[in-house]
Amino acid sequence: MHSNKYIFIYSSVMVVLVAIVLTVIAVQLKPAQENNIRVEKMKNILTAVNIEADAANAEALYKKHISEDFVVNSKGDKIEGANAFQIDIALENKKSSEKRQLPVYVCTTEKGDKLFVVPMRGKGLWGPIWGYVSFRSDFNTIAGTMFDHKGETPGLGAEIDTRVFQKQFIGKKIFDETGKFVSVKAKKGGAPKDDLHGVDAISGGTITSNGLSDMLISGISVYEAYFKKQQKTE
Amino acid sequence: MSTASEKEPWFSKQNLKLLTNPLNWENPITVQVLGICSALAVTVQIKPAIVMALSVTVVTAFANLIISSLRNTIPARIRIIVQLVVIAALVIVVDQLLKAYVYDVSKKLSVFVGLIITNCILMGRLEAYAMANKPWKSFLDGIGNGLGYGLILVTVAFIRELTGSGKFFGMKIIPQSFYDMGYADNGLMILPPMALITIGVIIWIHRSRNKALIEK
Numbered sequence: 001m002h003s004n005k006y007i008f009i010y011s012s013v014m015v016v017l018v019a020i021v022l023t024v025i026a027v028q029l030k031p032a033q034e035n036n037i038r039v040e041k042m043k044n045i046l047t048a049v050n051i052e053a054d055a056a057n058a059e060a061l062y063k064k065h066i067s068e069d070f071v072v073n074s075k076g077d078k079i080e081g082a083n084a085f086q087i088d089i090a091l092e093n094k095k096s097s098e099k100r101q102l103p104v105y106v107c108t109t110e111k112g113d114k115l116f117v118v119p120m121r122g123k124g125l126w127g128p129i130w131g132y133v134s135f136r137s138d139f140n141t142i143a144g145t146m147f148d149h150k151g152e153t154p155g156l157g158a159e160i161d162t163r164v165f166q167k168q169f170i171g172k173k174i175f176d177e178t179g180k181f182v183s184v185k186a187k188k189g190g191a192p193k194d195d196l197h198g199v200d201a202i203s204g205g206t207i208t209s210n211g212l213s214d215m216l217i218s219g220i221s222v223y224e225a226y227f228k229k230q231q232k233t234e
Numbered sequence: 235m236s237t238a239s240e241k242e243p244w245f246s247k248q249n250l251k252l253l254t255n256p257l258n259w260e261n262p263i264t265v266q267v268l269g270i271c272s273a274l275a276v277t278v279q280i281k282p283a284i285v286m287a288l289s290v291t292v293v294t295a296f297a298n299l300i301i302s303s304l305r306n307t308i309p310a311r312i313r314i315i316v317q318l319v320v321i322a323a324l325v326i327v328v329d330q331l332l333k334a335y336v337y338d339v340s341k342k343l344s345v346f347v348g349l350i351i352t353n354c355i356l357m358g359r360l361e362a363y364a365m366a367n368k369p370w371k372s373f374l375d376g377i378g379n380g381l382g383y384g385l386i387l388v389t390v391a392f393i394r395e396l397t398g399s400g401k402f403f404g405m406k407i408i409p410q411s412f413y414d415m416g417y418a419d420n421g422l423m424i425l426p427p428m429a430l431i432t433i434g435v436i437i438w439i440h441r442s443r444n445k446a447l448i449e450k
Binding site for chain 2: 002006007010011014015018021022025026029032033036037040055151153154155156203204
């Protein structure tokens with residue numbers, strides 16, 4: 001039987017050793033992990049403008065296609081000096097709408113068209129979902145989307161990260177004929193083919209689909225002022 | 235320590251049994267009934283199941299190795315805590331490595347990697363084997379049990395992915411003509427209860443073929 005003193009010393013030494021080892025590993029791997037997150041973000045933005053990239057070429061493609069990025073506020077004015085790429089949407093969502101910084105990424109396609117990508121974040125069934133939506137220069141028609149999730153049910157809610165689901169949004173419009181913001185909704189039971197504001201929801205993934213519809217509303221509505229301003233200047 | 239056992243070759247028959255027994259006679263899931271919880275959670279698709287199996291194998295093997303090397307110094311009264319610290323540390327290392335080098339996979343597994351800590355196979359093997367055996371044997375025992383766990387995990391994932399979504403490794407393999415004739419994917423297979431039933435059926439088949447496993 002070991003003495004109490006031995007047990008105390010043993011556990012203290014063990015805990016300190018383990019802490020040191022884990023700290024060293026975490027610090028060593030941090031640059032690689034942060035780089036992964038950065039590349040992943042670039043890949044996501046590229047997916048939203050329908051450019052397929054992988055971890056290896058994402059950075060180069062991003063430099064080539066994403067010609068500029070800037071930050072606007074909820075009134076639609078540009079905020080100078082802010083770094084759009086560094087903005088954490090999860091933090092911005094918590095702020096009141098006047099204080100929010102809203103990043104916009106501009107993609108110039110090979111044909112010379114400009115696409116405007118906005119990021120968003122919402123809630124699924126089990127955890128956060130997020131995505132990027134790109135708009136044509138009419139600031140109404142969706143050019144592409146990208147959605148991802150933390151832990152939605154595989155095969156059901158998790159289907160939002162498939163291209164088949166995301167491509168449904170291409171060509172849909174967020175404003176109706178009168179110019180009112182109506183967003184695009186994932187409709188349970190399927191959307192009619194000529195529905196400009198609806199796509200098929202995922203069967204068995206109703207709560208995730210609803211969460212996605214809510215995310216689109218809250219995520220795009222904050223840009224409404226900016227979009228309207230741009231539509232007027234067109 | 236007898237000299238005879240020190241001279242034992244690294245891959246003697248007895249040692250190889252440590253690797254192969256958990257695949258069949260002492261399978262952690264179907265015979266020891268350990269690690270059921272994660273077997274239900276990560277078996278919807280094959281790819282996450284394979285990565286999960288590999289991660290568990292690595293963690294079990296090294297946890298066994300470390301605990302076995304320390305077994306004579308560990309105070310009996312806090313042995314469970316020591317085991318837990320070793321397991322938790324290893325799991326964090328695996329999680330960090332996945333995040334740094336296979337980011338795609340780590341995203342898919344997110345919560346499950348953390349849950350390896352609570353996987354009963356780890357504690358079970360540490361208590362039952364590593365605390366009483368030498369490091370090398372414990373290491374092999376860890377690998378064997380990880381593989382035994384993986385074998386069942388992949389089998390269940392294969393059945394569930396095929397019947398639940400008609401896919402294999404994420405590729406559609408059930409031809410469209412089947413669907414046209416009225417075949418439909420069984421959505422129930424994607425949900426956890428069917429994993430339990432699938433494992434139950436596997437245990438049933440396993441026992442009916444190995445009479446020695448049937449309890450009187």
